[in-house]
Amino acid sequence: MRKTLWMIAIICLLVISAAPQPTEAVDDARFKPLRRFSQVLDLVEHNYVKDISRKELVDDAVKGMLEQLDPHSTFLSADDFKEMQEATSGAFSGIGIEISLEKGRLTVISPIEDTPAYKAGLQSGDLILEIDGTPTQSITLMEAVSKIRGKRGTDVILTILHKDDNKPVKVTITRDSIKIKSVKNQELEKGYLYLRLTRFSENTTSEMLKALNNYKKSNELKGIVLDLRNNPGGLLTQAASVADAFIDKGILVYIEGRDKNSRKDFMAEGNAGFADVPIVTLINAGSASASEIVAGALKDHNRALLVGERTFGKGSVQTIIPMADGSGIKLTTALYYTPSGRSIQAEGIDPDIIYPFIPPSKDEKDDRFIVREQDLSRHLENNGDKKSDKDSKQDDKALKMLERDNQIRLSLQLVKQLPRLKEIK
Structure with a gap:
């Protein structure tokens, strides 16, 4: 009987030792797909109708793997x-x-x-x-x-x-x-500046601050029309630093990957030079990624009135990772969130005032009759300094811009009224 029990114990030990351990099972699960890939690679390499190098096959396989993840990887x-x-x-x-x-x-x-x-x-x-x-x-x-x-x-x-x-x-x-000149500016009326950001490249923030400070040297800056329409985005860091120029404290944007501990907050540095200037921001379906970060930050901090149409809705962050052979991968590593904690991925940002752009007709002229002080009989002449030719050309450019763009026209009127609206609140 005792001998029989020993035999059973030995058989059990042999069975246990032969069974795969947990770590071995995990390794097998990890490497089994790679073995299958290697088999397919070998089959294609030796049997496909055309001769294709192994490098080309592997490159194409990597392309397929990444592009099945999402549109941006x-x-x-x-x-x-x-x-x-x-x-x-740039x-x-x-x-x-x-x-x-x-x-x-x-x-x-x-x-x-x-x-x-x-x-x-x-x-x-x-x-x-x-x-x-x-x-x-x-x-x-x-x-x-x-x-x-x-x-x-x-x-x-x-x-x-x-x-x-x-x-x-x-x-x-x-x-x-x-x-690409990422920043353009134009005085619309005395004290009111049109500021257009075309994309977010390495020098966008410095170019924008230069334009604002140059204008402020000789003018009182009463309001800004910030145009982010058809701005496809660019660098996340530049979006945060642009928003930082108008927001004096708090979070501007944060990003978070699949690991919750990977969250990274971008905070206002507390030295915003234009935190008190009224802003109206123009957005549309072509406003994407970094421009949505700026729009979302301004909206959540109640720093700007958003006018136009819903934005594109690209709320993901891509990381460019260089490879040893000079190639690289662009991989979606996180989603970004507005200060209120909202992801705009596939949703976009809605304007405060929905106001579609109406292109001017090529065949029709604007026949609206507008009366100004200068049109009245016996009006008082302006005896101040005459404007230079340069100033006149700038005025003409602003007038044409306002005539041809209904969204800019509305934005100028709104930004002039913002201080009064805040007093009512």
């Missing part, structure tokens, strides 16, 4: 990685357009102002169906960027379906050197 070849660095520095060659893959369709996020794409009439929400006759149905984002970009002076033919049309059109666009 992608593989960057060495050339792509270099172009990405050039684009964020100069590159192409047509000047921000694109994305939305539900498998190549979509225009926004054309960059004063670029060939902008002048060709491309708009936020347009679909790019073909690039030089090649369908974009199964194209990757970086392949599309590579095909659209090219040497200055060369043409690219895009087949475009505008978002409100049923019939696509072919548009020939000549590539150019895209030197």
Whole structure:
């Protein structure tokens, strides 16, 4: 009997020792898919009808893996990685357009102002169906960027379906050197400054502060019309520092990945030089990413009145990770949240006042009869200093801007009334 019990114990020990341990099971679960990938790689390498290098196969596999995650994660070849660095520095060659893959369709996020794409009439929400006759149905984002970009002076033919049309059109666009001036400004009326941010590149904040301080040297700054329309975004750090110029304390934006402990807060530094200046901010469907961060911060801190249309809704953060061979990956690593804790991913930011842009008619002139003091008989003459030719040209530019843009017209009227509205509250 005792001998039988010993035999049973030995058999049990053998069974237990032969069973896979927990760590072995985990390792097997991790490496089993890699073994399957290696098998498929070997099969393709030896049996596919065309000869394809192992590097090309692996690169394509990495592309597929990343681009199945979301529209913004992608593989960057060495050339792509270099172009990405050039684009964020503020100069590159192409047509000047921000694109994305939305539900498998190549979509225009926004054309960059004063670029060939902008002048060709491309708009936020347009679909790019073909690039030089090649369908974009199964194209990757970086392949599309590579095909659209090219040497200055060369043409690219895009087949475009505008978002409100049923019939696509072919548009020939000549590539150019895209030197992006990210900040533009124009006095609308004495004391009221129009400030346009076209994107968020490395020098956006310094350019903006320079424009504001230069104006403030010789003028009382009574209000700002901040234009973020068709601003496709850019650098997160620049968005936070732009918001910091107008908000004196509190959180500006925070990002959080899948690990809750990875949260990072971007706080106002407490030295905002323009925290008391009334602001009206213009937004539309082409306002994306970093421009939504600024709009969200200004709205949550009650620092600006938002006018226009709902923004694009890109609330994710991409990290550019360089690889040893000169390539890189752009990987979505976090979502960003407005100061109130709201994610705008796929939702966008709603304006306080919904007011769509109405383009001026090409055939009709503005025949509205406007009476000013100077039109009245026996009006008093202004005996002050005469304006220089330069000042007159600036006035003319402002008048044309106001005549052609109904959203700027409304924003100017609103920013003038903001101090009075705050007193009523």
